[in-house]
Each structure stands twice: as structure tokens, then as C-alpha cells.
Amino acid sequence: MPRLGGSGGTGDLPVPLDPIVESSVRAPLRAAIQNRHCFRRDFCECVRVIASVTIRNFRALKSAGLSLAPFNLVIGPNGSGKTSLIQAVLRLGALAKLPLRNSGASEEERENIADAPELWWQFAPPHDGLEAVMKGLPGAKWDFLDVTKLPTGQGQNDWAGLRAELMRVRVFVLDPRALGARSLSHDGAELRGDGANLAAVIAALQMHAPAAFAQLRDELCRIWPEYDDVQWRFAEDRSVEFSLRLAESGELIPAERLSQGTLCLLAMMALAFDPKPPSIVCIEEVDRGFHPRLLRDVRDVLYRLSYPEAFGLRRAPSQVIATTHSPYLLDYFSEHPEEVVISEKRGAHARLWRLSERKDLLDLLAEGGDGGGGCGLGEMWFSGILGGVPQESNPPAAEIPNPKIPNPK
Numbered sequence: 001m002p003r004l005g006g007s008g009g010t011g012d013l014p015v016p017l018d019p020i021v022e023s024s025v026r027a028p029l030r031a032a033i034q035n036r037h038c039f040r041r042d043f044c045e046c047v048r049v050i051a052s053v054t055i056r057n058f059r060a061l062k063s064a065g066l067s068l069a070p071f072n073l074v075i076g077p078n079g080s081g082k083t084s085l086i087q088a089v090l091r092l093g094a095l096a097k098l099p100l101r102n103s104g105a106s107e108e109e110r111e112n113i114a115d116a117p118e119l120w121w122q123f124a125p126p127h128d129g130l131e132a133v134m135k136g137l138p139g140a141k142w143d144f145l146d147v148t149k150l151p152t153g154q155g156q157n158d159w160a161g162l163r164a165e166l167m168r169v170r171v172f173v174l175d176p177r178a179l180g181a182r183s184l185s186h187d188g189a190e191l192r193g194d195g196a197n198l199a200a201v202i203a204a205l206q207m208h209a210p211a212a213f214a215q216l217r218d219e220l221c222r223i224w225p226e227y228d229d230v231q232w233r234f235a236e237d238r239s240v241e242f243s244l245r246l247a248e249s250g251e252l253i254p255a256e257r258l259s260q261g262t263l264c265l266l267a268m269m270a271l272a273f274d275p276k277p278p279s280i281v282c283i284e285e286v287d288r289g290f291h292p293r294l295l296r297d298v299r300d301v302l303y304r305l306s307y308p309e310a311f312g313l314r315r316a317p318s319q320v321i322a323t324t325h326s327p328y329l330l331d332y333f334s335e336h337p338e339e340v341v342i343s344e345k346r347g348a349h350a351r352l353w354r355l356s357e358r359k360d361l362l363d364l365l366a367e368g369g370d371g372g373g374g375c376g377l378g379e380m381w382f383s384g385i386l387g388g389v390p391q392e393s394n395p396p397a398a399e400i401p402n403p404k405i406p407n408p409k
Helices: 019-044 080-096 105-113 159-166 198-208 211-224 260-271 293-306 327-331 361-368 377-382
Strands: 050-058 061-067 072-077 118-123 131-137 144-149 169-170 227-234 239-246 253-254 280-283 320-325 338-344 349-354
Touching: 050 072, 050 280, 061 080, 072 080, 072 239, 072 327, 080 118, 080 131, 080 144, 080 159, 080 280, 198 211, 198 227, 198 239, 198 253, 198 260, 211 227, 211 260, 211 293, 260 293, 293 320, 293 327, 327 377
Parallel strands: 061 349, 072 320, 072 338, 169 280, 280 320
Antiparallel strands: 050 061, 050 118, 118 131, 131 144, 227 239, 239 253, 338 349
């Protein structure tokens, strides 16, 4: 079977498969994907908060619409709308804390501005009977949130319940330097956006939820078998610091000496094992600092947030939106392409779409599977077949010569 090829989002046209290959490779794959999609579609209805968003004139997203699943991996080039999506969710949560229609400008003023940003939000049961509209003025702060009742759906009179969920949106851009620092002992209620209070969160988890802390410790030691314990202590100034203990020697490795990947994954685990995690968790550059072989564990830690029952956890699920540039991480979603969102940029305009919307997805997966040369989703995306890659620049008019470097004497 020919390998997939091409660049710039086109690729070679699929070659028809032999009927025997069709029955032995593609048909089982198609059945498996269709069955899984049916299961996930039913499952999605009861575990996500936001069902979809329609965006007009917000940052890079001039005109975009996207349905949101319990877990969403957003992949694409820089400036293609990944952060814009997360910022939109963050602003929805911020405006939910304020009185509705807290407007500093009239509707007439907005109607006269052609490029005024607007976002429409639809929600999943038990609040699918409500719709939220966010509006703002170009270059100004958002000052308008309105919620309307839809003709059908649940929760039409429960804005208070939906508001409570939206107020628990959290966005994380984890900073390894902050993750390894000491933190105030009373600052462990929830993880900060940069993870600066990770030590206090770990201490609070052990004190208030020892069973969850034990699960976190066991999972950490499974991923990194060179360690056998997570320990924390009060420093002289009553701040909190934590260490990992080496299994062989018993030496304590302080957080400030741990690797960037170790600290970032430990922060994600603190979220995943929290008995009351945020309702919506957004994480920027979720692959940063990890060896490719650890990315399966990164995915599974985040899955604990979206699908806690699958891991034996009895708590409400969190809706997850994570961004990445890693084809290696994308490979681990070959069995769940419905969880992948592609972001694309054409000039100054960006758009978002779900990978499962591609009509030729089953053919691409079958051709790239184990029977077709081993081309996974990551390689397909990197080559440009799936879209969501940087636009190719025009070739230079003349070859640029290498700079002359003087020989040292």
C-alpha cells in the first residue's frame, strides 16, 4: 500500500485498496471508529459544560464555529486561533461573575461598528436550554454578557447553576521556574495559572484528601520508577517546599532541581487527582518539556480530568481544552480523532474545525494504519495532509550565502 505524501495540506490522492485489504483493514477500522463515535457522542452529552461556540471578530478568529467535546486537543501553527479559543473561554468565565448585560455601550452603538467582536455560546445538558452572548467594542474590555432562554432544552431557569460552573474556568500556562519554587502554606486551595503554588497544593492534597494524594504518588512512581515518594515540609519562613525521594538511595531531590517535564506533569497530576477540579481546564502548550515517550502518560493524566469514571474516580468530570505543536502527542489520538481540533490560518484569518469532520478520515486512518506503512496522525499532520500547518513562504529570489566565520587563531 502506498505511503501518504505531499505537503501544504494536499497530499497524494488515495489509491483504491484491494478488496481483500478493504475487508481486512479498512472495514474493521471503520466499524470500530463508528462504534466509538456513537459511544462518545452519547457520553459527551452528560460530561461537558460548553457544547459549542460561534465566534465573530475575536482576535485571530474573524468567523469561526466549533463544537466542544469533553476533551479537546487543539493543534495548529502559531497565530491560528488556539490561544484565541482559550482566551474566549476565559473571558466567558470572567463575565459570568458580573451582572448580566453589564454594558457600557448601547446596542445601537455596537450595531454601527462592523468589526465589533461577538461570541455565541451553547451549553450541554443540564443547561442546553440556555444560550449566552458576549459582545465588546474593538480595542476595549468586554462589557456585555447576556443569557437567553431557548425554546427547548433543560435548565432554562437555572442560570445560577450554569454560572457556578462557568466561574470555575481555569487557564494554565505552566512555568517550570514557578512550579519549583516555595509557596505560602495557606495558598493550596487550587493551583494557580502558572503553577507557582504547586508545593502548597501538594501539601493540602495530602492533608485534606489523603486517598487522592496516595493515588497521585503511586501514579508518579509508576511513571518515574526512580522515585518512591513525594514529600513536603514547612521551611523556616513557614512556606512550603516539596521533594521527590530516590528509590535506590533515599536522597530527597528538591523541586528546584527537578526537570521541567517532571514539574509540569506533577502539576497536571495535582489537577487530575484533585477531588474538586475546575469545571473547565485549559492548558497551553501541554507537550512542553516532555520526552516523546512520556506523552502517552500526559494524555492519560488529562483523560483523568475528562473521564474520571474510566479511572475509578468518583467525581464530576472537567472539560479540557489543551493546545500543542507536537506530532508525537497527536499520534496518541489516532484512535480518538473526534477529540482533535485543527486550527488553520490563511492570511490574517484563522478557523477551527474538528478532525472527525473530514469525509476522508476513515480512508486516511486505514491507509496510514498498521497495514499501510505505519503513517500515524502525527506524520499526516506534519506533512500537511490534515491541514493546520504554517503557510509555505515564497522561495527567495537568490540563494542566501552562508556567513563567513573566521578561523580562530
